[in-house]
Amino acid sequence: MKTIKIILALFSICLYHLAFSQDKYSISGFAELDHISFLKEKDNKINSRNQGILQLDVASNFSSKYSFFSSIEFRNDLSDETRDRVYVDELYMDLFFKKWDLRVGKQIISWGKADGFNPMNTLSPTDYSDVLDTEDEDIGIFALNGKFYLGSMELQLVYSTLFTSSLLPSGTSRWQVGTESTVNIQGSNYNTIYNINVSKPVDKLSSSQFAIKLSQQFNNLDFSLAYFNGYNHIPQLIQSVGTIDNTANTAEINIEQKYYRHQVISGDFSLALGKYIFKGEGSLFIPQDIPVDDQYFQYVVGLDRTFSNVIADNNLFVIIQWMHEITNNGISYAGRDFNHLFQKNIMCRLEMDLSSSTTLSLQGMYAIEYEDYYIRPELTYNISDGLNLSLLADLLGGNDDKGGLFSGYSDNGRVQAKLKYSF
Amino acid sequence: MKKLFFSVLATLIMGIGSIASAQQLTGLQIMKENDKQFDFKTEVSDMTMELINSSNKKRSRTVERFSMKDDAGLLSTLIKFLQPADVKGSGFLSVENSKDDETRYLYLPALRKSRRISTGEDSDSFMGSDFTYEDIDEMVMEDYSFKLIGSETINGTDCHKVEAVPSNEERKKISGYSKSIYYVSKDNFIVNKVDFYDKHGELFKILKGTNIKAVPGTTNFYRAYTLTMENLKTKHKTILSYSNIHINTDVDEEMFSVRMLERGN
Numbered sequence: 001m002k003t004i005k006i007i008l009a010l011f012s013i014c015l016y017h018l019a020f021s022q023d024k025y026s027i028s029g030f031a032e033l034d035h036i037s038f039l040k041e042k043d044n045k046i047n048s049r050n051q052g053i054l055q056l057d058v059a060s061n062f063s064s065k066y067s068f069f070s071s072i073e074f075r076n077d078l079s080d081e082t083r084d085r086v087y088v089d090e091l092y093m094d095l096f097f098k099k100w101d102l103r104v105g106k107q108i109i110s111w112g113k114a115d116g117f118n119p120m121n122t123l124s125p126t127d128y129s130d131v132l133d134t135e136d137e138d139i140g141i142f143a144l145n146g147k148f149y150l151g152s153m154e155l156q157l158v159y160s161t162l163f164t165s166s167l168l169p170s171g172t173s174r175w176q177v178g179t180e181s182t183v184n185i186q187g188s189n190y191n192t193i194y195n196i197n198v199s200k201p202v203d204k205l206s207s208s209q210f211a212i213k214l215s216q217q218f219n220n221l222d223f224s225l226a227y228f229n230g231y232n233h234i235p236q237l238i239q240s241v242g243t244i245d246n247t248a249n250t251a252e253i254n255i256e257q258k259y260y261r262h263q264v265i266s267g268d269f270s271l272a273l274g275k276y277i278f279k280g281e282g283s284l285f286i287p288q289d290i291p292v293d294d295q296y297f298q299y300v301v302g303l304d305r306t307f308s309n310v311i312a313d314n315n316l317f318v319i320i321q322w323m324h325e326i327t328n329n330g331i332s333y334a335g336r337d338f339n340h341l342f343q344k345n346i347m348c349r350l351e352m353d354l355s356s357s358t359t360l361s362l363q364g365m366y367a368i369e370y371e372d373y374y375i376r377p378e379l380t381y382n383i384s385d386g387l388n389l390s391l392l393a394d395l396l397g398g399n400d401d402k403g404g405l406f407s408g409y410s411d412n413g414r415v416q417a418k419l420k421y422s423f
Numbered sequence: 424m425k426k427l428f429f430s431v432l433a434t435l436i437m438g439i440g441s442i443a444s445a446q447q448l449t450g451l452q453i454m455k456e457n458d459k460q461f462d463f464k465t466e467v468s469d470m471t472m473e474l475i476n477s478s479n480k481k482r483s484r485t486v487e488r489f490s491m492k493d494d495a496g497l498l499s500t501l502i503k504f505l506q507p508a509d510v511k512g513s514g515f516l517s518v519e520n521s522k523d524d525e526t527r528y529l530y531l532p533a534l535r536k537s538r539r540i541s542t543g544e545d546s547d548s549f550m551g552s553d554f555t556y557e558d559i560d561e562m563v564m565e566d567y568s569f570k571l572i573g574s575e576t577i578n579g580t581d582c583h584k585v586e587a588v589p590s591n592e593e594r595k596k597i598s599g600y601s602k603s604i605y606y607v608s609k610d611n612f613i614v615n616k617v618d619f620y621d622k623h624g625e626l627f628k629i630l631k632g633t634n635i636k637a638v639p640g641t642t643n644f645y646r647a648y649t650l651t652m653e654n655l656k657t658k659h660k661t662i663l664s665y666s667n668i669h670i671n672t673d674v675d676e677e678m679f680s681v682r683m684l685e686r687g688n
Binding site: 149 | 524533535541
């Protein structure tokens with residue numbers, strides 16, 4: 001409640017200033033209404049949802065030397081209270097100098113040139129409370145972010161003292177990873193009692209995170225190299241057996257959600273080849289202070305192209321990407337481990353303008369290792385400038401014996417209607 | 424996007440006082456006179472693009488545009504979207520590396536990063552409009568043969584009719600048109616209209632330039648402040664309305680960089 005009061009106070013101050021200097025500030029944002037119905041009902045789970053989102057962005061324009069920006073999101077989920085939030089997405093100040101810029105405050109830093117999945121994007125966490133709806137759900141971090149410009153070269157330095165984790169699905173969510181009701185220990189079955197302990201980095205100097213990225217542009221090629229030393233936003237689950245009570249026939253299972261430190265060495269590129277853009281990125285993850293993990297490398301390569309006609313009524317945009325994870329010593333990670341979701345996947349996205357106001361898109365992903373799939377068809381109609389209605393479906397399935405992500409959540413297929421007004 | 428908007432404008436504008444009498448000019452000479460209008464260092468303007476479909480449904484985009492030519496005549500252009508709200512803050516950067524090669528970036532605020540995009544084809548649509556990149560790029564005179572084919576009155580203005588036909592195989596291949604007819608004012612050599620013919624020789628697009636006037640602060644630069652392109656086959660129409668045009672005003676070379684593309688409006 002205190003946070004909400006502070007946010008509202010800050011926002012009131014902004015509105016007060018706006019009233020007296022409208023040409024120096026601008027307010028924009030969007031209002032969104034969603035209805036989601038899952039195709040299969042589940043007991044004790046949310047089977048349909050209605051949510052409303054209001055995002056207000058306030059930007060200052062009164063100086064070429066500095067500027068302010070704040071973005072506040074209000075989200076009300078009528079079925080899942082755990083997703084309600086009043087949240088400062090971003091709140092920062094920019095300082096502009098001749099050869100460098102500095103951004104100070106809460107900000108979203110997005111790295112990587114691939115589409116949809118960015119192994120290089122190590123800085124900003126994500127709201128995964130709805131796993132299928134992560135668009136515009138990046139979470140800001142408190143950081144100093146400096147960019148230095150030397151001709152076509154850019155050097156970026158980021159320093160953050162406070163750790164921010166990704167948001168994971170709550171217990172009532174259909175995306176909550178299932179826990180077994182019984183466990184077999186040395187030949188005997190026990191009823192399980194789970195003790196979950198979240199181990200987050202403490203807010204002190206030694207928990208600081210930093211990153212550096214060097215980017216270079218050529219006529220037809222962009223590339224960058226990056227290094228990150230900080231924490232993973234998604235915890236590793238470390239499970240151990242606690243007290244066993246033979247009288248009550250119960251066993252305590254301790255699960256530690258450990259946000260561990262790691263180093264990440266990354267690179268990305270984007271190459272223009274005539275009508276095609278060939279791009280990719282990769283990251284070598286080097287975990288530290290964690291017993292059950294080892295180095296792994298994730299990469300994405302892809303190709304995109306736009307096919308256009310004279311009035312653009314039938315523009316077709318195509319992306320195809322290959323996602324792969326290479327592990328050390330042949331370690332195999334669970335297909336539903338959020339840190340290792342895309343181990344051998346192929347992704348394709350087609351987007352076609354059916355008319356000047358209607359767009360049809362089809363996105364699909366197939367996991368070769370786990371023999372499962374995800375498909376999202378989406379139809380968007382532009383009712384008027386700034387007002388769009390989208391109808392979409394999320395379909396998941398595949399061979400459940402393989403333990404993949406999409407087959408494991410095949411009951412979570414759903415349809416969604418989204419009305420979004422930007423102002 | 425080479426020479427954004429300038430080919431179309433070039434056909435609609437002439438350099439006052441820089442020409443000999445009309446009787447002495449060939450089609451090529453008439454078109455070359457227009458080209459002198461674009462011997463600028465920088466140009467800045469606001470533009471509203473209105474897209475009107477066959478059901479008369481309208482969509483509009485408002486942008487601000489910055490352009491600069493280097494000493495070799497290579498053009499850089501930065502476009503920032505101001506309206507409507509769902510595209511506000513988006514930007515487009517084009518840097519010409521040579522006459523045949525350019526670098527393009529698109530910035531979408533929701534992604535918080537710029538994306539390199541392909542150069543596409545000359546016959547591709549520009550920003551979802553009825554204009555193609557070929558329409559808005561500066562015309563390379565050597566790629567066309569021009570022929571004066573008669574006279575016609577357009578909106579009360581007595582005009583020369585100049586036929587432009589791709590003159591080499593490469594241009595014939597990449598062009599979306601088999602020929603174009605330019606209607607050039609006999610008084611001031613401003614083109615009032617262009618007829619575009621498709622590959623089958625059928626008329627399918629008509630461009631009209633109106634509201635032509637001198638750019639404030641200049642004595643020798645003229646611009647058509649309204650351009651209307653109509654597609655006869657689809658009944659789709661695009662109207663470009665310009666305002667706040669400034670030529671050879673101070674624009675920092677740094678403006679044409681990814682850094683500035685990503686900076687807020």
